[in-house]
Structures are given as structure tokens and as C-alpha cells.
Amino acid sequence: xxxxxxxxxxxxxxxxxxxxxxxxxxxxxxxxxxxxxxxxxxxxxxxxxxxxxxxxxxxxxxxxxxxxxxxxxxxxxxxxxxxxxxxxxxxxxxxxxxxxxxxxxxxxxxxxxxxxxxxxxxxxxxxxxxxxxxxxxxxxxxxxxxxxxxxxxxxxxxxxxxxxxxxxxxxxxxxxxxxxxxxxxxxxxxxxxxxxxxxxxxxxxxxxxxxxxxxxxxxxxxxxxxxxxxxxxxxxxxxxxxxxxxxxxxxxxxxxxxxxxxxxxxxxxxxxxxxxxxxxxxxxxxxxxxxxxxxxxxxxxxxxxxxxxxxxxxxxxxxxxxxxxxxxxxxxxxxxxxxxxxxxxxxxxxxxxxxxxxxxxxxxxxxxxxxxxxxxxxx
Numbered sequence: 001x002x003x004x005x006x007x008x009x010x011x012x013x014x015x016x017x018x019x020x021x022x023x024x025x026x027x028x029x030x031x032x033x034x035x036x037x038x039x040x041x042x043x044x045x046x047x048x049x050x051x052x053x054x055x056x057x058x059x060x061x062x063x064x065x066x067x068x069x070x071x072x073x074x075x076x077x078x079x080x081x082x083x084x085x086x087x088x089x090x091x092x093x094x095x096x097x098x099x100x101x102x103x104x105x106x107x108x109x110x111x112x113x114x115x116x117x118x119x120x121x122x123x124x125x126x127x128x129x130x131x132x133x134x135x136x137x138x139x140x141x142x143x144x145x146x147x148x149x150x151x152x153x154x155x156x157x158x159x160x161x162x163x164x165x166x167x168x169x170x171x172x173x174x175x176x177x178x179x180x181x182x183x184x185x186x187x188x189x190x191x192x193x194x195x196x197x198x199x200x201x202x203x204x205x206x207x208x209x210x211x212x213x214x215x216x217x218x219x220x221x222x223x224x225x226x227x228x229x230x231x232x233x234x235x236x237x238x239x240x241x242x243x244x245x246x247x248x249x250x251x252x253x254x255x256x257x258x259x260x261x262x263x264x265x266x267x268x269x270x271x272x273x274x275x276x277x278x279x280x281x282x283x284x285x286x287x288x289x290x291x292x293x294x295x296x297x298x299x300x301x302x303x304x305x306x307x308x309x310x311x312x313x314x315x316x317x318x319x320x321x322x323x324x325x326x327x328x329x330x331x332x333x334x335x336x337x338x339x340x341x342x343x344x345x346x347x348x349x350x351x352x353x354x355x356x357x358x359x360x361x362x363x364x365x366x367x368x369x370x371x372x373x374x375x376x377x378x379x
Contacts, residue, residue, distance in 0.1 A: 074182075077230075077236050080163045081182045083189045084116055084129050085102050086101045088100070090123075106229065107164045107165060108268075111157060113272065114152070116228030117227045118148075120227050120228045143270065147208060148212055148263055149212060165230060165238050167237065167261055168233055168261060170216060175197050179234075180192055183242060195220030204257050212263070216257065216259075219256070222242050240260055243257055280336060280362070281305065281340065281363055282304070296317075300312060305361055316349040316350075343361075345358050
């Protein structure tokens with residue numbers, strides 16, 4: 001952000017006053033009846049009595065956290081955030097080589113379950129987590145899902161004072177709402193950064209090269225080591241899992257991405273059970289057309305379900321099973337609404353003519369081939 005100079009002290013004063021008012025409004029300080037005081041009732045970050053699929057928001061009567069009480073919010077949620085340390089051994093031409101990595105995570109229940117990113121613990125031989133003011137604790141990887149870049153760890157809760165974070169809903173998140181990110185960027189444990197939700201419905205690439213959709217974008221500073229940490233709203237509820245940054249230098253450029261917490265809640269039961277998560281697979285990459293609606297097939301995986309159904313690069317998909325497709329991302333939504341083995345009817349336009357093909361969906365492979373169209377969903 002470039003600094004702006006002011007021609008007079010009066011301008012400096014007015015600018016500072018305006019800036020303070022903007023910050024106050026963003027964090028809900030200017031509410032009827034005054035700011036949210038520490039003595040006011042507040043949702044406990046350690047209590048998850050609210051149903052996991054609850055989407056309650058400002059209408060629940062809970063006052064938003066004010067800018068002056070970001071410190072109080074931090075004190076409330078900080079105990080539920082952990083740093084993650086990994087060790088691994090790689091085989092190289094020169095022999096075994098040890099390495100390590102680090103990231104963040106957060107407690108989600110009293111049983112010792114900790115949510116983090118898959119890429120934080122990928123290929124790790126040992127995993128340890130460090131709580132606030134505590135020694136490292138051994139953790140085991142219970143379940144992973146590279147397609148959403150999420151992983152679930154488990155620690156022995158015996159003797160630990162666990163304080164789970166409340167899981168909110170990403171469905172009602174709006175651009176401009178305040179957000180905070182917690183984690184261990186560059187190994188600096190317990191770091192808080194503040195910002196806003198800067199965009200929604202982004203698409204990022206998962207570790208297995210498939211797409212993660214409906215991603216939350218924030219300008220809260222996220223750096224290496226923040227991966228797996230929580231993105232939290234002004235009421236202390238987790239709305240996303242910080243995963244990636246857009247950068248050319250591996251440091252924050254004001255654009256960070258978080259996997260929606262609703263995406264995590266959809267697979268938590270399977271992660272806890274250690275089950276492989278199977279997803280339907282069509283085997284195409286698509287992109288938005290230059291004009292009009294629909295999704296243009298950019299690439300067809302040889303031997304995949306789309307190839308068997310005679311879909312070709314250049315075809316324009318207009319519907320899947322009667323569900324209209326107006327943009328590329330909707331192809332993935334339509335496919336994932338089914339199960340592996342389901343037959344889907346796909347309406348396409350090819351060479352000015354309309355036709356319908358039927359594809360039998362396969363099971364998504366563990367790893368996708370490289371996609372030639374950047375950012376194109378690959379259902």
C-alpha cells in the first residue's frame with residue numbers, strides 16, 4: 001500500500017479521524033448502545049453446543065466484535081490454535097535425507113481432533129503440535145483429503161486443557177466483513193493478522209492438481225507457516241482454513257485464500273473415520289467462453305469418462321442432467337452432485353449443432369494430470 005502525503009496538519013488530522021471511523025465501522029464498534037464490552041455475553045470459543053451446520057449470523061443477537069476488542073477476541077481463540085511441526089525422510093541418490101516442515105492447525109473438539117492442511121503433513125513420518133505455552137505433543141494423521149487440501153490430526157487429550165474453536169458457516173460470508181487469521185507464519189507462533197473478506201467464489205489448485213472451489217479470499221496477511229490455521233470472523237467462529245497465497249516472493253502480497261469451513265464440515269466424519277473420500281470424475285477441464293454462456297471443454301483426459309462419452313475439446317457444455325451450465329465452475333458443481341458410477345446426460349453445442357451425450361462417471365484418481373488451462377476446473 002503506498003503512503004499518501006498531506007499538504008497540511010489540518011488534512012492530517014481529518015485523514016486520521018476518517019481512518020479511525022472507517023476501522024470502527026468495519027469492526028462493528030459503532031453499534032446502537034455502544035461497543036461490545038468484555039463483560040457482555042460472548043460466544044465461547046471452547047463450547048461447540050451450536051450445531052456444526054448452524055448458519056446463525058448477526059441476527060442471533062450476538063454483538064459483533066469491535067475493533068477495540070480484537071485483543072479480547074485473540075485471548076479467547078488463541079488457546080485453540082496450534083503450530084504443527086513435521087519430520088520426514090526422503091530417499092535420494094545420495095541416500096536418505098531428513099527434512100522438516102511447519103504449519104498451523106486448530107482444535108475442533110474435546111477428543112483431540114485438530115484440523116490442518118493436507119500439504120502441511122503430506123509425506124510426514126512424524127507430526128508434533130505445540131499448544132500455547134506448552135511442549136510439543138505427538139500427533140497422528142487420522143485422515144487426509146488432497147482434493148480439498150485438508151487433513152485431520154489426533155492428539156491424546158489426556159492431561160491437555162483443550163479449547164476447541166467454534167465452527168461457523170462460510171455460506172453467509174460477505175465481502176467487506178472483518179476477518180482475522182491466526183497461525184505460525186515463519187515459525188512465529190500465536191501470530192494474529194487482521195483484514196477483511198476481499199472476495200468470494202475463488203478457485204485454487206489442490207495438492208493433487210484438482211480444483212478447490214468456493215474459496216474465500218482475504219487481505220489479512222497470510223505467509224508460509226500460516227497454512228492450516230483458522231480464518232475467523234468477528235464473533236470468533238472459524239469460517240475457513242488458510243491454505244494459499246498469491247505471491248511472486250513467497251511472502252504476503254495482500255491476497256490469501258482459505259478453504260471454506262463448510263467444505264471441511266462436509267468431510268469431517270469421513271476424515272475422523274480414516275476413510276478414503278471418493279468423488280465422481282468426468283475427466284475434463286473447462287473454461288468460460290469468450291462470449292455467451294456455458295462451459296467450453298479445454299481438455300479431455302484420454303481414456304476417461306468424458307473421452308468414452310465422445311466429448312471433445314471445443315465442445316460447449318450447456319447442461320448436465322438438465323441442470324443449466326452458465327459458466328465453467330458449474331460443470332464441477334453438477335458432477336459432484338452425483339456419485340461414482342452414475343450416468344449423466346450432457347447437452348453440448350458442437351459446430352453449431354446441439355447434441356446430447358451420456359457419460360458414466362468414474363472415481364476421481366489420486367492425482368490429476370497437469371491442466372493446460374490455468375485455473376480451469378477439472379471435475
